[in-house]
Amino acid sequence: MDAPQRDMRFRLRLYFGDDLMFGPGKADLLQGIADLGSISAAGRRMEMSYKRAWMLVEAMNAAFAHPLVDSVRGGPSGGGARLTEAGIAVLAHYRALEAIVLQAGAAQITGIEAMLKQDMSSGR
């Protein structure tokens, strides 16, 4: 009997009262800004509009005591953005939480997976 070999993924969304939802989209956007040094480039990588990427950054900056993203619109260097210390910390907490789901939750996830029909997905 083969062990299940599925493409398991998960999405974890955190809601803090009515003020902030923080989940994989915002985490990936922060990651993109860290990687690419630009809000619009980070949005593009996620196939997200420039407007939406800015809106998400503004929502995060408004919800946290210190902004997560430091940005310059335009300017001599053509603008740019980077994560602040707070942004780096929030992203690190979220990524650590994702890792905990996979590690501490492995037995539960495997428990569900093992009960799935075995012939589904196998050809994909």
Added chain:
Amino acid sequence: MDAPQRDMRFRLRLYFGDDLMFGPGKADLLQGIADLGSISAAGRRMEMSYKRAWMLVEAMNAAFAHPLVDSVRGGPSGGGARLTEAGIAVLAHYRALEAIVLQAGAAQITGIEAMLKQDMSSGR
């Protein structure tokens, strides 16, 4: 300095290849069936249409090797539904996984929470 006292909630969705998303909606529906003995009553409690509740049950029953819900449409006793052993097990795995997020992930969640602006939500 007060500790953050927010209404933190989270939603965890698991994706097994293209075949199944299992998350809080399906878990609550299974819970409702266990509590109420009826798919439609479980759906109503969640403000979900009868059609959607049945559709979700059928999707779960199709994705797992053994059905999660055993149901009788109509019939002398007026129909009814209950979780099978498989349904009880899947729901238990998912609830355990949720508990793991809160317990094993507490430091990460608190880490994010502590960085939120302190004056938001306080009046809600």
